[in-house]
Amino acid sequence: MDNKELTTPQCIVDGEDTYDLVFEKSHVMTDTRLHYCPGCGHSVAHQILAEVIQELGIQDNVVGVAPVGCSVFAYDYLHIDWQEAAHGRATAVATGIKRCLPDRYVFTYQGDGDLAAIGTGETIHCVNRGENIMIIFINNGVYGMTSGQMAPTSLEGMKTTTSPYGRDVHKMGYPIKVSELVAPLPGAFYVTRQTVHTPNAVRKTKKAIENGFKYQKLGKGTSFIEIVSNCPSNWKMTPVQSNQFIENEMLKYYPVGDIKVPSKEDLKELVK
Amino acid sequence: MKQNEDIRLMKGNEAMAEAAIQAGMDAYFGYPITPQSEVLEYLTREMPNRNFLALQAESEVASINMVYGAAGAGARVMTSSSSPGWSLMQEGVSYIASAQLPCLLVNVNRGGPGLGTIQPSQGDYFQATKGGGHGDYRLIVLAPNSVQEMADFVFLGFELADKYRNPVLMLSDGAIGQMMERVIFHNREINKIPKPWATTGKTPDRERSIITSLFIQPEKMEKVNLELLKKYEAIEKNEIRYEEIMTEDAEYLFVAYGLSARISHKVIQLAREKGIKAGLLRPITLWPFPAPVLNKLADKVKGMFVVELNAGQMIEDVRLAVNGKVKVEHYGRMGGIIPSPEEVEEQFEKFIKTL
Numbered sequence: 001m002d003n004k005e006l007t008t009p010q011c012i013v014d015g016e017d018t019y020d021l022v023f024e025k026s027h028v029m030t031d032t033r034l035h036y037c038p039g040c041g042h043s044v045a046h047q048i049l050a051e052v053i054q055e056l057g058i059q060d061n062v063v064g065v066a067p068v069g070c071s072v073f074a075y076d077y078l079h080i081d082w083q084e085a086a087h088g089r090a091t092a093v094a095t096g097i098k099r100c101l102p103d104r105y106v107f108t109y110q111g112d113g114d115l116a117a118i119g120t121g122e123t124i125h126c127v128n129r130g131e132n133i134m135i136i137f138i139n140n141g142v143y144g145m146t147s148g149q150m151a152p153t154s155l156e157g158m159k160t161t162t163s164p165y166g167r168d169v170h171k172m173g174y175p176i177k178v179s180e181l182v183a184p185l186p187g188a189f190y191v192t193r194q195t196v197h198t199p200n201a202v203r204k205t206k207k208a209i210e211n212g213f214k215y216q217k218l219g220k221g222t223s224f225i226e227i228v229s230n231c232p233s234n235w236k237m238t239p240v241q242s243n244q245f246i247e248n249e250m251l252k253y254y255p256v257g258d259i260k261v262p263s264k265e266d267l268k269e270l271v272k
Numbered sequence: 273m274k275q276n277e278d279i280r281l282m283k284g285n286e287a288m289a290e291a292a293i294q295a296g297m298d299a300y301f302g303y304p305i306t307p308q309s310e311v312l313e314y315l316t317r318e319m320p321n322r323n324f325l326a327l328q329a330e331s332e333v334a335s336i337n338m339v340y341g342a343a344g345a346g347a348r349v350m351t352s353s354s355s356p357g358w359s360l361m362q363e364g365v366s367y368i369a370s371a372q373l374p375c376l377l378v379n380v381n382r383g384g385p386g387l388g389t390i391q392p393s394q395g396d397y398f399q400a401t402k403g404g405g406h407g408d409y410r411l412i413v414l415a416p417n418s419v420q421e422m423a424d425f426v427f428l429g430f431e432l433a434d435k436y437r438n439p440v441l442m443l444s445d446g447a448i449g450q451m452m453e454r455v456i457f458h459n460r461e462i463n464k465i466p467k468p469w470a471t472t473g474k475t476p477d478r479e480r481s482i483i484t485s486l487f488i489q490p491e492k493m494e495k496v497n498l499e500l501l502k503k504y505e506a507i508e509k510n511e512i513r514y515e516e517i518m519t520e521d522a523e524y525l526f527v528a529y530g531l532s533a534r535i536s537h538k539v540i541q542l543a544r545e546k547g548i549k550a551g552l553l554r555p556i557t558l559w560p561f562p563a564p565v566l567n568k569l570a571d572k573v574k575g576m577f578v579v580e581l582n583a584g585q586m587i588e589d590v591r592l593a594v595n596g597k598v599k600v601e602h603y604g605r606m607g608g609i610i611p612s613p614e615e616v617e618e619q620f621e622k623f624i625k626t627l
Binding site: 059060061062063065066072073075079080081082083084085086089092093094095096097099100101104121122125 | 331334340342346363367472
């Protein structure tokens with residue numbers, strides 16, 4: 001069975017195919033098979049991103065910037081224009097795009113190594129300039145693509161291939177809370193931390209991404225959406241265990257919720 | 273003065289900035305570094321009244337990646353820096369070359385290695401012409417020798433970049449960037465070609481645009497390498513630029529570019545006053561290098577004298593071009609020191625005695 005057949009919803013009634021469509025894959029998703037490991041939050045994040053782009057009807061006007069990391073191939077999966085950035089430089093690339101095409105919706109999609117280690121400078125200064133873009137930050141506390149090294153966001157005591165005895169914060173530094181770091185910057189318009197490990201969480205994250213696109217119309221600053229995600233393969237867990245780890249460990253250190261929200265005054269024009 | 277001519281007295285860096293605005297530059301991203309900070313200063317001063325963007329980035333690393341984004345979005349875009357900052361940009365330049373994004377890059381060369389000196393140098397010749405960043409790629413490298421050429425090569429640079437979808441580097445130096453000369457701005461027509469490959473939003477009438485330098489399958493990567501190679505061959509065939517001065521009857525040939533070419537021009541005049549028939553070949557494009565013309569000149573001169581403000585870099589390309597036909601020697605000063613024509617002439621006379 002090819003992808004197309006797999007994803008075509010079918011309902012056979014009295015021996016005849018009738019379509020009883022209640023849900024379908026967003027047409028903003030391409031038919032390319034996702035390379036992500038089973039249970040990985042990236043797949044969910046991609047799908048809701050595609051759904052939001054479809055629902056807002058902005059496919060013609062979106063430019064995405066993919067990072068280096070597990071989501072390096074993000075451009076294979078969403079049927080929009082993309083640029084693939086050098087490691088850590090996605091927000092600089094997005095700045096170049098948005099400044100030249102101010103009426104397009106521009107977003108970056110970055111992991112923790114990309115955004116919070118090698119690209120910290122670009123991240124901070126992009127938000128500080130209040131670049132009118134959305135930054136989607138997938139935080140799974142590990143370098144996924146290079147197979148499980150310690151990330152700046154790895155939790156204290158977390159065992160990774162480069163912290164084999166657990167992250168010793170006195171020697172290796174503390175897990176960095178980027179959302180809290182960027183929120184006080186005047187250029188940050190909307191900062192929120194969400195997850196994708198439960199259906200309810202997915203709905204909230206989808207709403208946050210929708211906000212991140214809508215707010216670009218206002219031109220009032222950067223939307224920063226952190227998604228605490230899982231990495232079953234490198235956490236050496238089953239998908240279910242990894243979602244439990246999010247609930248029991250990750251969210252203790254990285255609590256879910258809005259960190260900076262626009263005022264009603266700010267959103268007046270959007271309502272109009 | 274012709275009606276469409278605008279004559280001004282300007283620094284090389286300012287002339288380059290003014291030319292960029294006149295050439296229809298959409299965006300400039302840069303970071304302050306001596307001796308080229310006038311570019312960003314001039315552009316930010318002019319920005320409110322003229323239609324372009326100049327943005328001060330947080331680093332050269334950020335500026336070159338902003339250039340990547342803007343070029344990928346179809347803009348006519350530029351950055352400039354000086355040696356240490358240009359080094360920082362090399363990762364981005366490699367990505368830009370691989371993703372085949374047209375843009376104009378400028379290195380106002382100062383002395384190195386390291387933090388070095390803020391005085392003029394030609395020590396970045398290797399970095400400019402042999403790569404600088406990782407992987408098999410080439411930049412078209414233009415070497416101005418005057419304030420006028422710093423302005424003119426902006427127009428040329430943007431056009432070549434668009435024509436070949438390739439980054440163009442203008443390799444100047446601290447002297448030409450800082451000195452003031454007369455410069456004429458011609459009221460030129462601006463040619464901007466359509467860029468259907470740019471990421472401007474995937475409208476239903478076209479396939480989506482992907483700007484990337486990632487080709488993880490070896491076969492795909494090699495295909496891209498071969499495609500680049502084909503392009504570079506075309507550039508080598510079509511875009512070699514040089515200036516010949518008094519080569520017609522020359523027995524000895526100076527080879528020098530940029531500031532060194534200006535000094536060497538004076539030296540050949542001094543030599544000719546003494547009855548020594550010297551000429552000058554000035555490469556204008558350092559890549560593609562005017563190797564064929566040097567090879568031909570090697571058939572009629574007795575020796576070649578390469579003058580550079582470095583320890584001897586372009587001399588390797590001259591020797592390759594000449595392929596052993598004649599003796600090729602080098603004279604250079606470093607550390608930001610500019611030799612006088614008399615000093616070079618003395619060294620040249622020592623050289624011709626060895627022939």
